[in-house]
Amino acid sequence: MDLNDTPEQVHYRAKVRAWLHEHKDEAPAAQGEDDAAYVQARRAWQGKLATAGLAGVTWPVELGGQGLGPIEHVIVGQEIVRAGVPDILDVIGVGMLGPTIIAHGSAEQKNRYLGPMLHGDEVWCQLFSEPAAGSDLAAVQARAVLQDDGSWRLSGQKVWTTNAHFAAHGLLLARTDADVPKHKGLTMFIVPMDAAGITIRGLRQISGEAEFNEVFFDDVRLDADAVVGGVGNGWGTALTTLMFERLTIGLGSESLGYQAERYAAAIATDEHARLDPEVRRRLGELCVQLLAVKFTGYRMLSALQQGQIPGPEAGLAKVTTVRAAIDAGDLIADVLGPDALDAESEWAYMISFLPGLKSAGGTEEILRNTIGERVLGLPPEPRLDKGIPFSELRAKERAGVAAT
């Protein structure tokens, strides 16, 4: 058991730190307005990071990456936080979608897309979730129909799409066969976001900010070579993306800002509250959780470094983080009073943001099912949708609603 850097890691960290120190004045602000100029500045900064080898750290060297391990990836992340500069803009592309293309894409796709993605020249978005296919992702209804010329026509709606409004490409999961069970009739596509028939609409959250977008597809034409991983193999391809999503969240947890120290600092400003046993108990309990998440992250990293793939139980760290941060928001607002809820307050944003985060990205309930079944080996829920063609399933659901 050793939590300290190896000599090689010490050296690597020093190199990264030196580069960041030298170039940090070239970085844009870590938070900025959601406008074109800021996005442009962040893209340029991503390009610099990529050129310096500080993006795609774990990507293969032949595809523009550094071919290093997850620990080096985390070291870069830690040093970026330490330097107070923003990380790459396209975390979703470089962390999740790029690796999916690396795993399942054709040689042409890798050649065409990975370089511009890594350097921020082309930002990507993930087009998986739909209004009726969230935690039950295999229920997607967006429909791609094969044309006689080998192209596809895509119609449907996606939702919860980060960065859609400035993305060049999207990775999209569509149904290409409704007459087979739901996991089997799916295909993954690369979609040019400037194609005719695409409409993007910001989706405002509780806080009032548009964190996500809805994206509408009205008879959008996709070329035959837009398919990633083969027709009908979309579910397997999507699982790869989800695995990298878990990894990205797990490895990136330190930069989420949900840290024990931050909340303690907020309470410490109130001389009365910091000595109140009830406040301290609540603060202590939530900080215990956050410290545990921090070291769970190191455990995961260590396992990754040994070549292990994290199981679904890694998702528990997110559950813990969100819960603890919700408790922190509660406590801080109890101590500071209604001003903590002011629109300008950093806490109001967090308090507003977290309830949605709790439901998003595969709800906690589905995660607990998965972990109970795959990690603890408990028997599954009775599934009423197994082996039933997707088209029939939808008809049954509609009948179910009508009957109640």
Added chain:
Amino acid sequence: MDLNDTPEQVHYRAKVRAWLHEHKDEAPAAQGEDDAAYVQARRAWQGKLATAGLAGVTWPVELGGQGLGPIEHVIVGQEIVRAGVPDILDVIGVGMLGPTIIAHGSAEQKNRYLGPMLHGDEVWCQLFSEPAAGSDLAAVQARAVLQDDGSWRLSGQKVWTTNAHFAAHGLLLARTDADVPKHKGLTMFIVPMDAAGITIRGLRQISGEAEFNEVFFDDVRLDADAVVGGVGNGWGTALTTLMFERLTIGLGSESLGYQAERYAAAIATDEHARLDPEVRRRLGELCVQLLAVKFTGYRMLSALQQGQIPGPEAGLAKVTTVRAAIDAGDLIADVLGPDALDAESEWAYMISFLPGLKSAGGTEEILRNTIGERVLGLPPEPRLDKGIPFSELRAKERAGVAAT
């Protein structure tokens, strides 16, 4: 809205109080050793209460009761607590099994059994639950087989049976037909507890005390007239008992001793803890729950008095009570330290007793299902046992275990 006694109730309460005041010296101690002499004293006291009209308050007059309403029942209970004397010994018989016989029994059964039950001459026990049929009560396996002479032969095991070791009779749910779906092949019987083939064994709980018994039946002969409510109608008859069980628990909650005032008094003895904001927050939260239960009880009583039957949501009061009392035990042991866990401490007994109470009597989870479905109208869980003959169901379960 009026929580106060009506003039008639004021009068009734005064009468009850006067009788209790006059006779309280004749009462045995409220708690005693679990021996024959104490049981005998309690039975004699029950006889006196019954003669004075303070037992079976809501039973019909023609069956020895007072023909009064639930409020009068509660008034009697409150005055008994106030007088510091024990209530009737056979709460289960008079509160739940007697009313079942009143509803479903034959004229002969009513004549034979109700009088001795009410007066404590014959104590009763409830023989429903089995090791593999607790919350899923309809899964009982105790088997009664009809003989050529019209009698029955009973074999099987019951569990969680209060008072079995000194009961004269038991009301028992048995399977009489395994080839029909599980709710349909059940019959209710009256069992003489001194019959040949019955073995009773005390079942010790966490605290070390035998709160309950296991009862084993080895080819026990039951007469044809032991059947209550008709062969194959056992499930309906059992539901009546369960409804009266809910009522008895609901109306008797005040005498359970889980009261806000009692816990506050325990904390108040510690001068440091009573001023500690963390202790006070925990105490306040659990007392809020207990006060709510108290007034929920009055609501239920008021509804009963208007002729309404309480729905399954009445069970939430028990959930709340048990949770709050668990929190109270926790808090008190945190404040008092390990001595609160001493075998002689009143708190150790409560702390030991509650976890079992939480699981017993239809677990909280089943209750939440029932309320979700019957009160909120939510759709049911998928049921895999519907319409399947009981014998097949058991075979499927065994196969399921073998497969894992």
Added chain:
Amino acid sequence: MNLELTDEQSFLRDAAREALSRVKTVAAAREALEDPAALPDLWPTAREAGWAGLLVSEDNGGAGLSAFEAMLVMAEAGRVLAGIELLGHLPASSLLDAAGDSRVAAVAEGDLRACFVAAQPPGDLERRWTVEPPSGSVRVDAPVLASDGTLRGRVAWVPDAPGADVFVVVATSADGEPVAVAVDADDVSVERAVRYDATRSLGHVSFEGAAGVLLEGVGAPELARAWFLAQSLLAAESLGAVETALAVSVAYAKERFTFGRAIGSYQAVKHSLVEVLRLRENTYALLLYAGWAYMDKPDEFALAASAARSSAGHALDYASRAMISVHGGIGATWEHDAPLFFRRAQLSRRLLGGVGDATDRVASELLSAA
């Protein structure tokens, strides 16, 4: 004993529901987050319905009803997130009534809108009469009534202060006794404060040598009673919001399918909604307790009202989060109603001492009686 609503109470409740249904209050709650002018003025509705004089005795031109009837109206307002200025008005009106103040008829009529500038009564940890601080966890002294009859002090986060005509202020007199002082709006400086829930009218109120009328016959017991009345009203308002959150969540859980089943058939969803029901039932029972204690058990009113406030605050917090959660991602979007109930929960639980002080008071009352 009869805890069913009387016919009059049912009528009052149904009439309130009907009157409030004429305005799209929930939609307005959303619009007002961006445009405060979008908030409808519901005071005319309150006047017409006779709510302004609910707690004023019939002799003084009111309806002579009691706290429980006021709670029924508050619950209806809470059910649709209606911003009516009753939380400030009703306790103030009852104090003006008790003192026989000259303005009471106009207040009962709703021609004058009153605002209660509350102070929390002393407890066993905090011996002073205190008011909300602008920020932080240390409560501050109630305003002071100098011997020359002028009032000085500042009270933050006063519900319904903006636009009120007469302020009924809990203050301490020169000799340290708690008193109630009526001050006209002209003598009060009110800084409007909007935080998170745009339907909640709040103001920071300052008195800088304001001329006040001492309310005769109103002492510590009446002032404490008014504080706990406000606690009950806030609890009732939250209860109404809980009921809507539950109904909307249940409806969605029946019609939304995932993995081939309606989500309401999953225990995680079902049990969570039953938990909302449990908290709802508990809160309602405690409001009955508070209503009864207000009339017949004055010694228990502090306990009952604090317990109701504590229960309601927790219930609405849980219910509004469950509402978001049951609706999945969409429940966290701006266009959905769930965030509006969440906003209501978050701000409400931090007003008038907050749910924390109410819970502490429950402990305090029980410990003192032990």
Added chain:
Amino acid sequence: MNLELTDEQSFLRDAAREALSRVKTVAAAREALEDPAALPDLWPTAREAGWAGLLVSEDNGGAGLSAFEAMLVMAEAGRVLAGIELLGHLPASSLLDAAGDSRVAAVAEGDLRACFVAAQPPGDLERRWTVEPPSGSVRVDAPVLASDGTLRGRVAWVPDAPGADVFVVVATSADGEPVAVAVDADDVSVERAVRYDATRSLGHVSFEGAAGVLLEGVGAPELARAWFLAQSLLAAESLGAVETALAVSVAYAKERFTFGRAIGSYQAVKHSLVEVLRLRENTYALLLYAGWAYMDKPDEFALAASAARSSAGHALDYASRAMISVHGGIGATWEHDAPLFFRRAQLSRRLLGGVGDATDRVASELLSAA
């Protein structure tokens, strides 16, 4: 960074599991509730396995291992509810080692069993070194070492005190400094105290002018480190119990059917067992933190060990209740193992400052650093 166990650590853990599997410790835990003599003496096992000298440096005849290795052994003991006197012995042995006390070789060998009479280091609310009171919430002063070298004081609920050969006592010197004093058993009065969990050896310890040997070179930092070491060991022991509770509950949830389905297929059961797993994972991560901080980040050891203790206490409380609950009624019976884990949880969380003080310490450390 590598957080996997080393081969030596795995070997130590497996050997401990093997050694402890030879005794029916769980059954003994039940029997000892009625007959204390039923408790097996596991000290010979500890001696043979070399656990007595785990934390003693090799120069002084020990294994020279670190806190994390000790935690691994404690977790194995906790897994089978084994009552071994390591919680008292190990921190004491490390202090004797640091001071180079003459008895350290015998202690490392296990010929002498040591007992740590701990005191909680001062914090920002409580400025004294305090020990457990016999009852109630007010902690009492640590024993006092008079200038004549005699020790006076009383410490309640000292783990592993009965039968110990040498006591390492945290005391305050005449000039108010914290010191460690070694006292032979002959000079100590120990009143055995059995409460609820018969496997936990406890004693109320009194010193009435006992002659003690001042441990040189042991000051406040070492004494604090020993206190937090004890916190980590107790946390590790609880973790082991959590792991058994989880495994047994999962196995039962697979084989028990209700309403035609294995109970583990119901979300209520499944999610509750996943919650046990979550708490288990959190606790294990914090033990890694504590083990690392003990060696390499002494400034964070108080934080890490307190967090581990807090997490473990909560985890075992939850896991043992879930174990009862998943087993339905039978889980609450005397013959079942679940109540033994419940007893372990209930008593453990109230020893050595309790889980409450540990949680407060987490806040205190973070607030002080802010």
